[in-house]
Structure formats: C-alpha cells, structure tokens
Amino acid sequence: MVEKVGVLVVSYGAREAAMVDAFARSQNYQVELYIADKQLNPFNFKKAVKHVVIPDLDVNEICKFAEANKDKISFGIVGPEKPIIEGVRDLVEGRTGIPMICPKKDYAIEASKVQQRLLFQEAAPEVNPRFRIFKPEDYTSPEDARKAVYEWLNELDNNAVVKPDKPAAGKGVGVWGDHFKTREQLFQHFWENLKYGAVIIEEKIEGEESSFQAFCDGKHLVPLPETRDYKRAFDGDQGPNTGGMGSYKDTGEILPFMTEKDREKELEIAEKIFNRLKSEGGDALRGVPFYMAFMHTGKHPKILENNSRPGDPEIINILPVLKDDFVDVCFKIIEGNLHRVEVAEDATVVTYKVPPNYGGYDKMFPDRVPREEVGTPVDLSEAY
Secondary structure (H helix, E strand, C coil), X not given: CCEEEEEEEEECCHHHHHHHHHHHCCCCXXXXXXXXXXXXXXXXXXXXXXXXXXXXXXXXXXXXXXXXXXXXXXXXXXXXXXXXXXXXXXHHHHHHCCCEECCCHHHCHHHCHHHHHHHHHHHCHHHCCCEEEECHHHCCCHHHHHHHHHHHHHHHCCCEEEEECCCCCCCCCEEEXXXXXXXXXXXXXXXXXXXXXXXXXXXXXXXXXXXXXXXXXXXXXXXXXXXXXXXXXXXXXXXEEEEEEEEEECCCCCCCCCCHHHHHHHHHHHHHHXXXXXXXXXXXXXXXEEEEEEEECCCCCEEEEEECCCCCCHHHHHHHHXXXXXXXXXXXXXXXXXXXXXXXXXXXXXXXXXXXXXXXXXXXXXXHCCHHHCCCCCCCCCCC
16 A cells, blocks of 8 residues: 655646646655645646645745645645745744755845855856946945946946846846847846845856756755756747746756766866855755756856756756656655656657747737637647
C-alpha cells in the first residue's frame, strides 16, 4: 500500500501547475494536494483535495490555509517570489511546524538587486558587469541626479540597464535600445524609479542568455540542466519584452551555444555564492535559491540577476523529464540529504498560448488574428 502524503503548493501560474502535475504523477506516494492559488487555475482546482484563491498571495492568508489543514500536510513548496520575499516559510514553519521548500526571508536575495550585486562583487566579482548604485538621499534635485547619471552613461557609452532595487518598484527594469533610445528617456525612467528607493545603472551585456537552476537542501547544491527562456512577444526574437513566451532545454546539460567550460564556470560561480551564504544560513537556502540568468559573451559568463525560486517557465522544461519521483526529491531536500537528481536526456520546449492583444500582437499583425476565435474556449488538452 502506497503512503499517503499531503503537499501544500503556493501557486501563481503555469510553473506551479507543472509542480502539481509532477506530484500527481508520483508512483511511490498517494499525493493529496492543498493548493493556495493566485487565481482559479482549472488544472490545479481539478487536482486539489482543497483549493483556495488568494489573489494577492498574502502570507498571512496562506498561513491560515496551512494551519487549517496542518494535520494532513507533510510539507509545502512555494513557486512565486512575492510570498518568499515576504517570509512565507518563516511564518508557516513558525506557526504550524510544516516544513516549507523555499528560502527563508533573509536569504531571498531576489528581494534586493543592490544586495545581489554587492554579494556577487564579494563572492565572484569577475561575473559582475560594471555597475553603480544611486540612492535618493544623495540627490537634492533632478539636475543633480541627471548630472551624475549622464557622467556614468559617458563611461558606459550609453549601453546601460536601469534596475530598481526592489522587485516591482517604480517602472521596473529598463534597457537601452529596448525601452529608451535617448538619455532623457532613460533619465525619466531612472527618476521615476528613484522615488521608490535605490536604483542600479549597470553595463548592458550582449551575448547569449542561459538560465541556471539548482535544487538545494541547505547543505548541497544540485544543478539542473541549462535552459533558456524567450521574452520577446513575436516570432524571430521580435517585439517587446514580456514575462516570457517560452523556453527550451537541450538533450544534455548544456545549450547549443555553450561549451563545457561555460558550464563549469557557471557551477563555480554558483558554488562560490552558495558557500558564502551557506556558512550563515544552515537550511535557510532550501528549495531553488539559485535561478541565475547568465549572459555568455564569448569570453566568460556574466551574471544578470539571481532569483530565489524556480524559473518560470524554465522549471517546466525540467519537471516532466525528472526521472526521480518529485515527492522523494522534496523529502530529501527537507532532510538535508539531496546529492543528485536524474533527468532524462530529452529535449523539451515550452510555449505559451496567450491572448492576441498580449504584447500588441493584434496591432502589429492584425491579419494573423482569427477574430472569430476571440473570446471562445481554448483547447489545451494536448498541450502538456
């Protein structure tokens, strides 16, 4: 008789639906799913024993749901960054004793782009692009700030990326050539962000981007095969950047444009940062604390950013071809005993089905939009 296991899943969207699917396919356990969802995801609703919608993913509401079902939940796992940054693990573990798979609040380094850059500078300075931190208290007027920004742009030859310190603060990340074409446009973007806190302006790195992910039990870092996501809204790498239109994984551990040396360098960088944090945090880094965006320049990788959760959509490329039972992987993460995982040597591709107005597709290609299908149900039964 298979063992019954209750799993709490904190869900935002497709990434967590892939987790739910991985749990539901368990051969070793009878999995009962308790899902706290941002919206009424029909796939998750169908698979769940209990399903609740928490539109803002408020950590206190998530904790209440966990408390109400704590006697039936063996562990929880969190996909989206907001509750991780806001300390959902600390709260749920503290109140219910349910072990949670995600970093603790103080180790969710995704919470601050400034702290990320300073950490990288300390642990692996060679991977950082040139950057400068601008703080609101350092400038008494827009003119003072503009002078400092333009001086830095002179050094970067205008090839710059503007990043607010906090996720979703102000106007978000802006890239020279994509979001603005003039210094004044860049400055206005910068100034709007500066109202909310510190802003980084860093060197724009050109190259091929890869996503590095690793499971972690707090003691061991277990790398997963490389993936790559695509953010442009239209075919041919055209159109505005989006949250992601899809991703792919090759048959092996690396991507076609990478070498084994590139992979080794990424592993070395991840280990350096992990060892720097591990010495302080015990099991605080449990989950997927390193989902790093690397840019391959032809010389050596540069790190664009790190996220403290599984990639969306990149983890969707991994979970369907994970040869280990995902429940067993999670138990090993909690026990501090995860040393390796087996992933099938299969290539995988994720593509998103989105509304025709997403990214302005209907305005750019009006002749390609079948108007008679707009507002009708979409059959995705064969999509996964």
